[in-house]
Amino acid sequence: EAGVAQSPRYKIIEKRQSVAFWCNPISGHATLYWYQQILGQGPKLLIQFQNNGVVDDSQLPKDRFSAERLKGVDSTLKIQPAKLEDSAVYLCASSLDRGGWGTGELFFGEGSRLTVL
């Protein structure tokens, strides 16, 4: 079974530029998550989708971050304009559970490392 796919793996941009990350979850997983992991910290949820609807985006900096999952499968996370503090690894995860059920296991992709100069 293919895992969660993310691209690009690495991206270097200057502040005020824009960047987009793509995620394709495990087939059949209805729930998709974007997490931000800053160096030395644990992953922090940015946004959660259930199919193509947003379940939780309370920690998404909406003035600069946006995300969509138009067909309920793959998703894109965009940052515009980027700030120095956005340097982090952006992790996409998916789960089979219908949000909040089962054992809570999330399956993560390898992440997209962003460096903002």
Place this chain on the structure above:
Amino acid sequence: DQQVKQNSPSLSVQEGRISILNCDYTNSMFDYFLWYKKYPAEGPTFLISISSIKDKNEDGRFTVFLNKSAKHLSLHIVPSQPGDSAVYFCAARHGGSQGNLIFGKGTKLSVKP
């Protein structure tokens, strides 16, 4: 406000010995606790979980213990192997949430041959 705390940034143990990784939490509404393992340049991978209604769960060399009264859980690895060297994250799920996990900062385990 850190709801899941891993107070030890790093831990070093000898191969064959027991590794004990600790995690504390503050929210009594958490219903599941999970441990994830992360190698450099890879995403976190699920290791083991425990429901809040249990106090122990075992899977091979890995055992997780939950002490609800102390709001504390621990991961025991016996025997430790060099391949276990990684960052271990403790995570918790709020019972009323939609599945979102709250992570600790992680503990870097080094197992020396």
